[in-house]
Amino acid sequence: MALAAGGVYAGAYFTSQATVGGQTVGTATVEIAAGTATSSAVLAVPSLLPGDTETTVITLENTGSEDIYYTVSLPATAGDDALEDALQVTVVAGAETHTRSLTAWQGGAYQYGVALGDGESIDLTxxxxxxxxxxxxxxxxxxxxxxTIDAIQARNHPVTAGWVA
Structure with a gap:
C-alpha cells in the first residue's frame, strides 16, 4: 500500500450499478354519479293522502376507478316539522333496506355494506x-x-354498514 499526501492510497475498486427505470405512481379516483332512473321521476307529490306511498328510483353509478362504499342521507330542504315527523322514508339498495321518519333521517346517514365496483351501478328505491x-x-x-349519496374508497377502509350519526 502506498502513502499519498495526507492519507492512505488504496488503489481502484471494482463497482457495478443497476437501474430499474419507469417507476410511476398515480392515484385512484373515487367518483359517483346519480340521477333519476329513466323509468322514474323526481318525487313531486302535491296531494299525499293518509295511506299513500310514493316512490322514485335513483340510479347510482360508480364512475371512479376503485370499489366504493356509499352512504345515503336525506337532508330536509324545507317543510313543516309535523309532516317531517309523520313521513316515513324508506331507501332500498339491493338487499339492504332502511326506514326512518324524515325527521330522523336528519340525524345521520345509512351506509350500505356491499361495495359498488368500479363501473357498476345500482338502483336506489x-x-x-x-x-x-x-x-x-x-x-x-x-x-x-x-x-345525497356520499362515496368512500372500499380498499383500506373497513365497512361500517348501518346507521352512522
Whole structure:
C-alpha cells in the first residue's frame, strides 16, 4: 500500500450499478354519479293522502376507478316539522333496506355494506309514506328533501354498514 499526501492510497475498486427505470405512481379516483332512473321521476307529490306511498328510483353509478362504499342521507330542504315527523322514508339498495321518519333521517346517514365496483351501478328505491292513521292536523303541509349519496374508497377502509350519526 502506498502513502499519498495526507492519507492512505488504496488503489481502484471494482463497482457495478443497476437501474430499474419507469417507476410511476398515480392515484385512484373515487367518483359517483346519480340521477333519476329513466323509468322514474323526481318525487313531486302535491296531494299525499293518509295511506299513500310514493316512490322514485335513483340510479347510482360508480364512475371512479376503485370499489366504493356509499352512504345515503336525506337532508330536509324545507317543510313543516309535523309532516317531517309523520313521513316515513324508506331507501332500498339491493338487499339492504332502511326506514326512518324524515325527521330522523336528519340525524345521520345509512351506509350500505356491499361495495359498488368500479363501473357498476345500482338502483336506489326511495319511498315516502304517510300512515293511514295520519290526522287532520297534517292537511295542507309541505316537506322537501334531497337524496345525497356520499362515496368512500372500499380498499383500506373497513365497512361500517348501518346507521352512522
Amino acid at each position: 326511495v319511498s315516502v309514506a304517510l300512515a293511514g292513521t295520519a290526522d287532520d292536523t297534517l292537511q295542507g303541509l309541505d316537506a322537501g328533501f334531497a337524496v
